[in-house]
Amino acid sequence: MIEFDGIRKRFGGHAVIDGLSLRVDDGEFFVLVGPSGSGKSTLLRMVNRLVLPDEGTIRVDGEDVASVPVERLRRGIGYAIQSVGLFPHRTVAENIATVPRLLGWSKEAIRDRVDELLALLRLDEPGMASRYPRTLSGGQQQRVGVARALAARPRIVLMDEPFGALDPLTRESLQASLKAIQRETKTTILFVTHDMDEAFGLGDRVALMLDGRLVQTGTPSELIREPVNDRVRDFVGGARARLRELALHRVRERMHRGGVADGEAVDADATLQDALGAMLMQGRERLPVSEGGHAVGTIDLADMVERRR
Numbered sequence: 001m002i003e004f005d006g007i008r009k010r011f012g013g014h015a016v017i018d019g020l021s022l023r024v025d026d027g028e029f030f031v032l033v034g035p036s037g038s039g040k041s042t043l044l045r046m047v048n049r050l051v052l053p054d055e056g057t058i059r060v061d062g063e064d065v066a067s068v069p070v071e072r073l074r075r076g077i078g079y080a081i082q083s084v085g086l087f088p089h090r091t092v093a094e095n096i097a098t099v100p101r102l103l104g105w106s107k108e109a110i111r112d113r114v115d116e117l118l119a120l121l122r123l124d125e126p127g128m129a130s131r132y133p134r135t136l137s138g139g140q141q142q143r144v145g146v147a148r149a150l151a152a153r154p155r156i157v158l159m160d161e162p163f164g165a166l167d168p169l170t171r172e173s174l175q176a177s178l179k180a181i182q183r184e185t186k187t188t189i190l191f192v193t194h195d196m197d198e199a200f201g202l203g204d205r206v207a208l209m210l211d212g213r214l215v216q217t218g219t220p221s222e223l224i225r226e227p228v229n230d231r232v233r234d235f236v237g238g239a240r241a242r243l244r245e246l247a248l249h250r251v252r253e254r255m256h257r258g259g260v261a262d263g264e265a266v267d268a269d270a271t272l273q274d275a276l277g278a279m280l281m282q283g284r285e286r287l288p289v290s291e292g293g294h295a296v297g298t299i300d301l302a303d304m305v306e307r308r309r
Helices: 040-047 070-075 092-096 098-102 107-120 138-150 168-185 196-202 220-225 230-235 238-246 272-282
Strands: 002-011 014-024 029-033 055-060 077-081 156-160 188-193 205-210 213-218 286-291 294-300
Touching (some): 014 040, 040 188, 092 107, 092 138, 138 168, 213 230
Parallel strands (some): 077 156
Antiparallel strands (some): 286 294
């Protein structure tokens, strides 16, 4: 668990963070979102003491981070950033193994963990482990950066705009991989982004920061449906918010089992937003749904609207 209690930070007389309190629960994928200059990256960097607060306390598992030796603190927290920061003269395997080696893992344990992460992050093509960062694409470098952050099995991982410089397809692929890994490992992730779609697609809870203050915290659906003021409403998309909400739900949640429909099928794990796009492309109000390559039901345009309980 990460707790921020009364955090204040000023740079050059300007309050970057002003009296912020927040708790991130164990095993939670928590996203800080807001425009540039809102203080979200500064707040994240306080967890591993890259930035020190002027006032307030930050606790990890109940322990004040200011009382923990900085080397021990950082070795226990994974960290991934947009610019990746891979060591250029170390191979992919050596980069991933950085923290486990510092922690004194055996060579066999390191090798096994590197192989595991290469497979998890789809970096297991022949020869990948021995390649150098300069020979990798941007997406591959970012995957290595994520693997390095996860290598020592930290209970907490901090991620600061890690996918911001990637093309949309690579970004979506990495987001899906990260979310799947987090669900499997129950790692606590504190993630910073300025992209509301990314925040809603990844976060169990989302905190919107504006001008160094925490404006609203809640699930993606809560921010969309119950914005606390007009600034939140505008930031989450105004009229577009309904379309964003479709991206939070899967076809399998609204589909009808059985039945038949014409057209190209959508996958049961696709989002409702994807299904709506397929309907518009095909000019159909009903489409078949497939799972594992087999037809399992249908999805209607009317199913885009939530069935109230």
